[in-house]
Amino acid sequence: MKRLFPVLAPFVLAVVGCGGNGIESSTELDVDPVAIETHIQQLASDEMEGRAPGTAGEELATNYIAEHFRSIGLDTSFQDVPLVGTRGTPTELTLTKGAESRTMAYRDDFMAWTTRETASIALDPAEIIFAGYGTVAPEYDWNDFEGYDVDGKVLLLLVGDPPLEDGHMFGGEAMTYYGRWTYKYEEAARQGARGAFIVHETVPAGYPWDVVSGSWSGEQFDMVKADQGASETGVQGWITREAAGELAEWAGHSFEDLKQRALDPEFRPVPFGVLASLEIENTLRRVDSKNVVGVMEGETDEYVVFSSHWDHIGRDESLEGDQIYNGAVDNASGMAVMMEIARAFTEMATRPRRALVFLAVTAEEQGLLGSKYYAENPLFPLERTVANINIDGANVYRKTDEIVVVGYGYTSIENTLRGVASEQGRTVVPDPESEKGFYYRSDQFNFAKKGVPALYIDSTSLEDSNKYTADRYHKPADEFDPSWNLEGAVLDAETLIRVVLELANSVEWPEWMPGTEFKAIRDEMLRQ
Numbered sequence: 001m002k003r004l005f006p007v008l009a010p011f012v013l014a015v016v017g018c019g020g021n022g023i024e025s026s027t028e029l030d031v032d033p034v035a036i037e038t039h040i041q042q043l044a045s046d047e048m049e050g051r052a053p054g055t056a057g058e059e060l061a062t063n064y065i066a067e068h069f070r071s072i073g074l075d076t077s078f079q080d081v082p083l084v085g086t087r088g089t090p091t092e093l094t095l096t097k098g099a100e101s102r103t104m105a106y107r108d109d110f111m112a113w114t115t116r117e118t119a120s121i122a123l124d125p126a127e128i129i130f131a132g133y134g135t136v137a138p139e140y141d142w143n144d145f146e147g148y149d150v151d152g153k154v155l156l157l158l159v160g161d162p163p164l165e166d167g168h169m170f171g172g173e174a175m176t177y178y179g180r181w182t183y184k185y186e187e188a189a190r191q192g193a194r195g196a197f198i199v200h201e202t203v204p205a206g207y208p209w210d211v212v213s214g215s216w217s218g219e220q221f222d223m224v225k226a227d228q229g230a231s232e233t234g235v236q237g238w239i240t241r242e243a244a245g246e247l248a249e250w251a252g253h254s255f256e257d258l259k260q261r262a263l264d265p266e267f268r269p270v271p272f273g274v275l276a277s278l279e280i281e282n283t284l285r286r287v288d289s290k291n292v293v294g295v296m297e298g299e300t301d302e303y304v305v306f307s308s309h310w311d312h313i314g315r316d317e318s319l320e321g322d323q324i325y326n327g328a329v330d331n332a333s334g335m336a337v338m339m340e341i342a343r344a345f346t347e348m349a350t351r352p353r354r355a356l357v358f359l360a361v362t363a364e365e366q367g368l369l370g371s372k373y374y375a376e377n378p379l380f381p382l383e384r385t386v387a388n389i390n391i392d393g394a395n396v397y398r399k400t401d402e403i404v405v406v407g408y409g410y411t412s413i414e415n416t417l418r419g420v421a422s423e424q425g426r427t428v429v430p431d432p433e434s435e436k437g438f439y440y441r442s443d444q445f446n447f448a449k450k451g452v453p454a455l456y457i458d459s460t461s462l463e464d465s466n467k468y469t470a471d472r473y474h475k476p477a478d479e480f481d482p483s484w485n486l487e488g489a490v491l492d493a494e495t496l497i498r499v500v501l502e503l504a505n506s507v508e509w510p511e512w513m514p515g516t517e518f519k520a521i522r523d524e525m526l527r528q
Contacts, residue, residue, distance in 0.1 A: 030344065030347075031340060031341075031344055031490045031493045031494055031497070032340060033486040033487070033489070033490050035336075035339075035340050035343070036333075036336045036337060036340050036394070036486055036489055036490065036493075037336075037484075037486060038336075039068075039332070039335065039336030039339050039340070040328055040332045040333050040336045040396075040480055041480050042064060043061055043064065043310070043327075043328075043332035043335055043336065044326040044327060044328035044332040044478075044479060044480045045326070045480075046324055046326070047060065048060050048061055048326070049314060049315050049324055050312050050313055050314040050315050050324045050325040050326060050327060051310060051311050051312045051314070051327060051332075052218070052219065052311065052312065052313060052314025052315070053083060053085070053221055053287060053289040053311055053362050053363050053366070054083065054085050054219075054221070054285070054287035054289060055314060055315075057314065057315075058289060058290070058311070058362070061310050061311075062078065062290045062292050062310065062360070062362075065292045065310060065335070065339065065360045066078065066292050066294075068339050068342075068343075069292065069294030069339075069342065069358065072342060072343045072346045072347075073296075073346050074294035074295055074296055074342060074346065074358065075294070075295040075296075075297065076292070076293065076294050076295075077292075077293050078290045078291065078292060078293070079290065079291040079292075079293055079373075079374065079377075079379060080288045080289075080290060081288070081289045081290060081291055081362050081363065081369065081370050081373045082223070082224040082286065082287075082288055082289075083221045083222065083223065083224065083286070083287045083288075083289050083362075083363060083366075083369065084117050084221065084222050084223070084224055084229075084284065084285075084286060084287070085219045085220070085221050085284065085285045085286075085287050086113065086114065086115075086117075086219065086220050086221075086222070086282050086283070086284055087218070087219045087220075087282065087283040088112070088113045088114065088220070088280045088281070088282045088283075089280065089281045089282075090106050090112045090113075090278060090279070090280045091106075091278055091279045091280075092104060092105060092106065092278075093106070093109070093110050093112070093276060093277075093278050094125075094276070094277040094278070095128075095247065095250075095274050095275070095276055095277075096125060096274065096275045096276075096277065097250065097251070097273060097274045097275070102250065104239070104243055107213045107217060108240075109239065109240055109242075109243040110197065110237055110238065110239045110240070110243060111212055111213060111216045111217070111237050111238045111239075112197075112235055112236070112237035112278060112280060113216060113220050113235075113236055113237065113280065114229075114234060114235055114236065114280055114282065115185075115220075115222045115229045115232050115233075115236065116228065116229035116230060116232060116234060117225070117228035117229050117284060118228070118229075118282065118284075119281070119282055119284065120279065120280065120281050120282060121234050121235060121279075121280050121282070122277075122278065122279045122280070123154060123194060123195050123234075123235055123276050123277055123278045123279075124277060124279075125275035125276055125277040126152060126153055126154045126194045126195060126275065126276055126277075127152075127153050127154065127271065127272075127273075127274070127275055127276075128153070128154045128155075128156055128247070128251075128271075128272040128274045128275070128276050129148075129150055129153045129154065129155055129156065129269045129270065129271050129272065130155075130156045130248070130253075130258055130269060130270040130271075130272060131144050131145065131150065131155045131156065131157055131269045132144045132157070132158060132162075132258075132261075132262030132267050132269070133157065133158050133160070133161065133162050133178070133179075133184075133262055134155060134157040134158075134184045134187050134188060134196070135161075135162070135178045135183075135184075135187065136187060136190075137170070137178055140169050140170065140265075141265065142162075142169075142265055144262075144267060144268075144269065145191050145269065146268065147268065148268055148269045149192075150188075150191050150192065150193050150269060151191070151192035151193070152192065152193075152194050153193055153194060153195075154193065154194060154195040154196070154197065154235070154276045155188050155191075155193045155195070155196040155197070156197055156199065156239070156244065156247070156272070157184050157188070157196060157197065157198045157199065158198070158199055158259060158262055159179075159181070159198050159199060159200060159201055159204045159205050160175060160179040160204035160205070160435070160437075161175055161176055161178055161179035161435075162262065162263050163204075163263070163435075164263060171434075173434055173435050174431075174434035174435060174437075175434065175435050175436060175437030175439075175440070176437075177437075177440055179204075179437055179440075180437055180440045180441075181198055181238075182367060182440075184196060184198055185232070185233050185236045186232075186233075188233045188236075189231060189232045189233040193233055194233070194234050194235065195233065195234055195235035195236070195237070195276065195278075196233050196235075196236055196237070197236075197237045197238060197239045198237070198238050198239070199238075199239055199240075199241055199244040200212055200238050200239065200240055200241060201241050204435065204436075205436075206433070206436035206437070206438075206469070207469055207473055207474070208469075208470065209240055210475070211473060211474045211475070212238050214313070214316065214325070214474055214475060215313060215365070215474050216237075216238070217316060217318070218313065218314060218315075218316050219314070220366065221287070221289075221363050221366040221369060222366065222367070222369070223369055223372070223373065224286065235278060235280065241255075247272070247274065248272070250274070251272035251273055251274050252273075253270065253272070258270060289362040289363060289370070290362060291359060291360060291361050291362055291370050291373070291374055292310065292359075292360040293357065293358070293359055293360075293379060294342060294357070294358040294360075295355060295356070295357050295358070296342075296345060296346060296351065296352075296355060296356040296357075296358075297355050298351065298352055298353055298354045298355035298356070298504065299353045299354075300353060300354055300355070301355075301384055302354045302355065302384050302385075302386050303354060303355045303356070303357050303380045303384060303385045303386060304352075304354055304355070304356055304357070304385075304386050304387050304388075304389065304500055304503050304504050305356075305357040305359055305380070305385055305387070305388045305389070305447070305452075306338050306341065306342070306356065306357065306358045306359060306388075306389050306390075306391065306500075307338075307359045307360075307361055307371060307388055307389070307390045307391070307443045307444065307447070308331060308334045308335045308337070308338040308359075308360060308361070308390065308391040308392065308443075309331050309334070309335070309360070309361045309362070309363075309364030309365070309370065309371075309392065309442075309443055310331070310335050310360045310361070310362065311327075311331075311361075311362050311363055311364055311365055311366075311370070312325050312326070312327025312330065312331070312332075312365060312478075313325035313327065313365055313474060319476070321476075322476040322477075323476065324476055325474065325475070325476055325478065326476070326478055326479045326480070327478055328478050328479050328480045328481070329393050329394070329396060329468060329472065329478055330392070330393055330473065330474070330478060331364070331391075331392055331393060332480075333393055333394035333396055333489065334391040334392050334393050334394050335360060335391075336394065336489075337391050337394045337489055337492070337493050338358060338360070338391050339358075340493060341358075341493050341496060341497055342356075342358045344493075344497060345497070345500075352500070352501060352504030352505055353504060353505045354386060354503070354504040354505070355380075356500070356504060357379075357380060359371075359374060361374060361443055364392070364442065364443055365474075368441075368442070368443055368445060368446055370443070371443035371444075371445075371446040371447070372446045374446070375446040375447060375449065375450045382447075382450050382451065382452055382525065383525050383526060383528065385447075385452050386453075386503055386504075386509055386510065387411075387413060387452065387453050387454065387455065387503050387510050388444050388447035388448075388452050388453070388454040388455070389454075389455050389496055389499070389500060390442055390443050390444035390447075390454060390455070390456045391456075391496070392442040392443065392456065393458065393460070394486075394488075394489040394492065395458070395459045395460045395464075395488030395489050395491075395492055396460075396481075396484040396485070396486060396488070396489060397460060397461070397464040397484065397485060397488060398461070398464070398485050398487070398488055399459075399485075399487045399488045399491055400426075400459045400460070400461050400488060401425065401426050401427060402426060402427050402428075402429045402459065403417065403421050403426055403427070403428050403429070403457050403458075403459050403492070403495065404429055404430070404431050404432070404457060404458045404459065405417070405428055405429070405430065405431065405455070405456070405457055406431050406438045406439050406442075406456040406457070406458060407431075407439040407444075407448075407454070407455075407456060408428075408429075408430035408431055408434075409430070409513055409516075410439075410448075410453075410454075410512060410513060410516050410518075411453040411454070411455065411510055411511065411512055411513060411516075412453070412510045412511045412512075412513065413453055413455045413499065413503070413510045414428060414455075416499050416502045416503065416510075417455065417457070417495070417499050420495055420498045420499055420502075421495065424491065424494075424495065426459075426495075432462055433462070433465075438456075439456070442456060444456045448518045449518070449521075450521065450525075451512075451518055451521035451522035451523075451524075451525045452522070453510045453511065453512055453518075453522065455499070457492065457495070457496070459488055459491070459492050460488070509526075
């Protein structure tokens with residue numbers, strides 16, 4: 001096997017003192033770039049077929065991870081995650097206004113699916129209502145639906161949060177959960193809408209249309225629900241900016257004018273006078289997917305949980321040419337870093353006081369489902385879980401002198417991180433793209449929602465990140481590249497090891513910073 005670093009020895013991390021936590025100064029940990037590279041190549045190989053849940057690729061990937069955990073001495077197990085797989089075949093979206101009708105093409109103009117466990121579903125037909133950002137936020141005195149009944153309607157919604165000049169409402173430049181597509185479909189269901197389509201715009205969404213059409217075109221997974229999804233919005237989807245503009249114009253409106261009106265707190269829904277018709281036929285299956293769990297016992301019943309998702313999008317047989325979404329960066333690279341961090345910890349002369357849990361989760365690409373299931377069915381009590389360290393993607397391009405914290409200013413873990421970074425000659429900085437809502441797009445969010453302080457870092461330069469998003473993100477092009485420089489990934493692994501040594505050997509508990517939305521949850525949890 002070709003190696004990236006034929007003359008580069010493993011990086012050696014000397015842990016000196018570590019804040020008086022009892023780790024002797026002679027302790028050394030090696031972080032091996034060759035091992036990281038090998039794991040990436042294996043997990044992102046064509047043999048894994050894109051690591052979709054419920055496929056042969058899942059079996060290969062989870063067994064590979066589990067075998068690694070066992071080989072380094074971790075107590076290893078699987079956690080079954082029951083999922084429903086839905087492969088939908090939508091018709092064209094037919095629009096009717098009086099005696100006139102138009103159609104939109106699936107994948108070119110819109111995407112549509114259902115999270116209900118049903119063989120078919122239809123809009124037959126339903127009135128289209130423009131509902132702005134589709135947000136109900138009492139703390140901001142904001143309700144896009146106030147005084148208007150959208151029961152049984154199809155909502156046309158804007159992506160993201162309202163970009164208000166007020167620096168305090170909706171997180172300022174940073175996206176809040178109100179801006180996430182998951183929230184918008186959830187709120188549409190609470191309002192009784194029959195369908196909800198979000199208008200895609202590349203900048204606020206954070207990715208181009210082909211990411212949408214690729215990510216939502218194959219088999220979609222959701223949690224098994226007692227009501228089989230009956231309480232959720234029936235038809236969910238996206239529509240291109242161009243198609244939405246044409247629809248608005250046909251209905252007698254300017255789309256840009258509607259966007260401007262939606263920034264007013266007094267905005268109310270705008271009926272289009274257009275009916276939408278659509279049918280989706282579904283092929284359903286139940287799947288017991290898996291989280292892989294590796295545990296290094298400590299001296300206490302307190303835990304630091306690493307998390308990283310093993311899954312990707314799988315294979316799309318409708319594509320010409322390369323059909324496999326290998327997911328080398330997303331997230332074979334992050335998984336590889338976590339696997340190497342686990343190995344390094346098991347070779348310490350003195351193990352940390354608190355237990356370490358290495359959690360490889362499923363179905364992140366389907367809406368953070370594996371971590372959601374764990375957070376709702378924890379193998380170790382969340383009130384005894386000190387922190388979560390999430391790794392989603394590694395810096396495979398070059399070393400940088402900045403560490404970006406996604407969710408900057410949220411937890412006291414950053415104080416430890418700053419100390420480690422300073423010793424490395426690096427600086428901790430806020431997310432330069434906080435408006436894209438990355439904090440709500442990876443697995444640490446499910447720990448945060450339950451109150452567990454969580455850290456998610458990234459040191460990839462903005463230039464490299466933007467190029468990756470444009471050229472590779474959620475595309476078959478996300479393949480292993482032998483020209484990658486893994487020095488940045490190794491340095492980040494070293495950073496996280498040192499941060500977790502502080503967390504795992506301290507008697508203190510990290511906290512959410514005052515004003516964060518998760519602090520009250522944690523405070524209540526620890527009072528019980």
